[in-house]
Each structure stands twice: as structure tokens, then as C-alpha cells.
Amino acid sequence: MNKILFFAHLKDTVGEESIRIDVSGKSVAEVKSYLSDKYQFQKFDTVMTAVNEEFSSDDEIIKAGDEIAFIPPVSGG
Numbered sequence: 001m002n003k004i005l006f007f008a009h010l011k012d013t014v015g016e017e018s019i020r021i022d023v024s025g026k027s028v029a030e031v032k033s034y035l036s037d038k039y040q041f042q043k044f045d046t047v048m049t050a051v052n053e054e055f056s057s058d059d060e061i062i063k064a065g066d067e068i069a070f071i072p073p074v075s076g077g
Contacts, residue, residue: 002062004035005069010047013039024066029058031068047072 005018023031028049036044049056050069062068 002065003067004031005067007070008072008074010039010041010070010072013041022064023062023068024064026062027058028056028060028062028068031062032058032070035070043072044070 001020002023003018003020004023006014006016011017023034026034028051032044032047032049035041041047048071049058049060050071051060051062051066053067053069
């Protein structure tokens with residue numbers, strides 16, 4: 001089982017800060033595709049991904065127990 005964390009507008013779209021699903025054995029890109037389809041995320045390809053608090057690439061493979069965070073770009077002044 002994996003914990004998936006959402007930040008900013010992603011959290012608003014999902015309706016909660018985190019979910020728990022099993023995505024072990026899938027790549028980050030596959031997880032993004034699944035979540036994008038399920039929640040109809042806009043511009044999900046610009047979102048940064050962290051696995052176990054370290055930024056990761058789309059080809060990283062998720063292991064059982066990994067925590068995945070999706071962090072959209074932030075702007076401000």
C-alpha cells in the first residue's frame with residue numbers, strides 16, 4: 001500500500017490531503033496517468049513528484065510502502 005499526498009489545487013480537486021492505494025511496481029508516469037484519469041487533473045504533466053521526500057523522475061518505479069507526493073508549480077510575489 002502506498003500513501004499519496006496532494007498539495008495546493010490538487011488537494012482541492014481530490015477533496016483530501018492524501019489517499020492510500022497500491023501502486024507498487026508502477027512507474028511515476030503510470031501513477032500520474034492513473035490519477036489524472038481518475039480525478040481529471042489539468043496540467044498534471046507540470047507537477048513535481050517526490051518519492052519518500054526526494055524528487056523523482058517519471059521513470060522511477062514505486063515500491064510497496066513508498067510515499068508519493070505531487071507538488072504543483074507555485075507562483076507568488
